[in-house]
Amino acid sequence: MNKLNPRYVLLASLLFAASFSLKAAQPQAFEIRDGHFMIDGKPEVIMSGEMHYARIPHQYWRHRLKMMKAMGLNAVATYVFWNIHEPKPGQWDFSGDKDLASYIKTAAEEGLSVILRPGPYVCAEWEFGGYPWWLQNIEGLELRRDNEKFLERVGIYLERLNKEVGDLQVTKGGPIVMVQVENEFGSYAAQRKDIPLEEHRAYNAKIKEMLTAAGFDAPMFTSDGTWLFEGGSIEGALPTGNGENNIEMLRERVNQYHGGQGPYLVAEFYTGWLAHWAEPHPAIDASRIARKTDEYLSNGISFNFYMVHGGTNFGFMNGANYDNKHDIQPDLTSYDYDAPISEAGWATPKYDSLRNVIAVHTGRKLPEPPKPAPVIEIPAIGLSGITDLLSYLKLQKPVVNDQVKTFEELGQGYGYVLYSRHFNQPISGTMEIEGLRDYATVYVNGERVGWLNRYDRNYSMEIDIPFNARLDILVENSGRINYGAEIVNNTKGIVRPVVIAGTEITGDWEMYGLPFDSDMSGDIQAREVRKSQPRLLTSLKGLPVLYRGMFDLGSTGDTFLDMTGWGKGIVFVNGHNLGRYWNVGPQQTLFVPGVWLLEGKNTIVIFEQLNDDPKNEIKTTITPVLHDLRTDLL
Incomplete structure (x- = not known):
């Protein structure tokens, strides 16, 4: 096995980090060669953090990337979410919070290289693992298989994605140094034993071929638990380990599937864990993560913190799991993940611990973290109007079917x-x-x-x-x-x-759609009843309703809606869908980014499904609540 002194490799990594400063002015050469990640012919240790553009308002991207740089990292990894970019067949959106190219360019400006994970499947605790929902309407289409109709849509997606970011690859002088093929396919192959392993491997290899055909030519890699490399690895792509704590096992398995040599990358080094509604919010001790980081760096092992900053599952973009007890386990709106950088972009004790470990190993003074966005507490917001949702829907034209x-x-x-x-x-x-x-x-x-x-x-x-x-x-x-x-x-x-x-x-079933692709404020005002009318709250108790309120701000800042005492539903502020709340917890607050608030008049719309305790107002807090579980309310 070709090994270099880990400290030499780490010092070389400083050159790599600096290479993308000054707005990545000079094209760099990155390759996987001689068992190492090489930048301009010198060995490199990748110290990356996972952070997803779509989970953060684009106005905050630079702040969060600066936080990563101040932590000592030299790369950022991100999934690409097909479903937000093609919400309808042939309808593409790469604007605003979906402007992936701008995200990548901003990372380069902050001195970070980029690891791109385009899927087409991404998992990520994201709705449908990133697949567009409408794929299920294509007759004969089978997901994650060597299926003509599925691969046809995948090809269209990859070609369109390449138009957006292909020129940002390191092969063209850009910051994208590696591209992942599929995602954790080894685990899927292990679960779908009804499909022959040979067919699984043929499908996975075909995704690599399609990425290449679309124009992705940066070094490629796969990402799996090391014990799943048989089903997930692909010839010509570096196998990397997810959640691998045993360094010798990582080396052994990578060597087995990569020509007897490295490099060695823990592509998902878990700093925390995902959280479901109605279940305790996991937490991983900061000292445990710091010790493992120290061990990786001492042995020249590259890593990607998953997550370094989680952000938020705004709107309806949370995913779900299932197990033997629950047919579905919906993920929280918050994707805080117990990560080093909190949901609102704050440095946590875990952040400080990891920053210290990296500083010791690199031997350099790290830049100071940027100041967090201001946080405000808004006086109680009065809810002046209420709409009976059932009555409102019955005014619409239904789909009628047997x-x-x-x-x-x-x-x-x-x-x-x-x-x-x-x-x-x-x-x-x-x-x-x-x-x-x-x-x-x-x-x-x-x-x-x-x-x-x-x-x-x-x-x-x-x-x-x-x-x-x-x-x-x-x-x-x-x-x-x-x-x-x-x-x-x-x-x-x-x-x-x-x-x-x-x-x-x-x-004669009548079906009324309520997609909430807007806050409906323009529609509901015509049906709204003033809450000052007698007996109104009592008459609507237990029925689904829409509450609306207005509030004025002299200055803006981040805040958290306190949903304690509410039932179940979603909230819009100034037309932005903040996501779901549910009284069972453990999440009891909703993050409101200050960049979505306005100086002057603001609007809030709350869809409350249960309405067991009708409200006149809603409050905010400056402290998130993510660990208050109330399963007695199920």
């Missing part, structure tokens, strides 16, 4: 769908919705009679529908599964027939 339809069949990716049916004759007994995806509140004649939840496999309830009555079922898509074998089963809404007292309910 059978219930999925979100996808209705042409809707995210949000909610109301399934409504009138009964001329009474019926009572057990209502079963085995095809619920994912959370439903149930109403009879405008009164809530229960709720169902895929999380705890609560698919049935007793129901009594009288003569000449209406059944309403409001269904929420809680986020598509992003990891594992179930990613291929990701349609939403009600995906199988509704059954009551053993009878399949068909005939």
